[in-house]
Amino acid sequence: MKAIIFDFDGTLANTLPVNIFGFQEVFKKFDQKDYSKEEIKEMFGPPEPELIEQNLQSNDVKGAVSYYYQQYEENHNRLVDNNQEIDQLLSNLKDREMKLGVVTGKSRKSFEYSLAELNMKKYFDILITGDDVKEAKPAPEGILQALKKLEVSPEEAMYIGDSDDDMNAGKKAGVHIGAAKWLPEYQSSEYSVEPEAIFQEVSDLINYLEKNHDD
Incomplete structure (x- = not known):
């Protein structure tokens, strides 16, 4: 990965x-x-x-x-509270020299505001917003843009989200897909496309990478 x-x-x-x-x-x-x-x-x-x-x-x-x-x-x-576990996760992934990106349906205006308030922009190599695509998720356009900019193949990447649209977009893009349930509010409890992993806790992602894709 x-x-x-x-x-x-x-x-x-x-x-x-x-x-x-x-x-x-x-x-x-x-x-x-x-x-x-x-x-x-x-x-x-x-x-x-x-x-x-x-x-x-x-x-x-x-x-x-x-x-x-x-x-x-x-x-x-x-x-909106700062989440130290998320910050630690992103820092951990950067330490592993993992390329990181965001594909969100949010407008760039609200997304940039949240990134600044939460001091998260420093972690990411690429940022794709709803303003950057013609078709919103579940279309794979945003994820495909991200793969191109990150210069990785679908097989080398995972998309992690909290909604059924996220799972479908990831599936259509051909990437590994994981469902996040680690925050108090998330969108979907059931998925029409089965994710490869469901992360109930932030630490579950690190454990998953170590067991499955740590190379």
């Missing part, structure tokens, strides 16, 4: 609560509608501006997107 590519929300950072809160506030303010956490999760896939445009009844999409980012940034520190 030469490279590990991660999803971000619900995988590397417990950002699902602030994502969901931001969307709930948008629909409450602009459509006077109250959506549950699960209803918001059903909308996930495209970057935030597209998600809002696809689901908003109000014509003020531009205002709604701006309001989302305002809510995201104002509530980030309150709803």
Whole structure:
């Protein structure tokens, strides 16, 4: 194994609560509608501006997107904690000279904000956001871009995420796939494509690499 590519929300950072809160506030303010956490999760896939445009009844999409980012940034520190285990994991992988990347459906604006707040950018060789692809996951486009930039073959890489779309995208890209359940909030408990490994704890990934792919 030469490279590990991660999803971000619900995988590397417990950002699902602030994502969901931001969307709930948008629909409450602009459509006077109250959506549950699960209803918001059903909308996930495209970057935030597209998600809002696809689901908003109000014509003020531009205002709604701006309001989302305002809510995201104002509530980030309150709803998102630094995770020392994740930091240690990424540091450990870098020490092993593993190439690391992120493929996320988030817009670059919110992604870069979270990376800066959590001081995580230093770990990664490449970053692919929802703004960088034409087709969101479960399409494999983002992962295929990452493989090309990292200069590794699919067989040399693993994609780790928390959603069924992540597993499907990884499968279509031909990489090894792992499901992360190590954060308090993750998207899927069941998968239509079976992952090669399910990581209940952060340490499970290191154990998996040592047993299966440590070369």
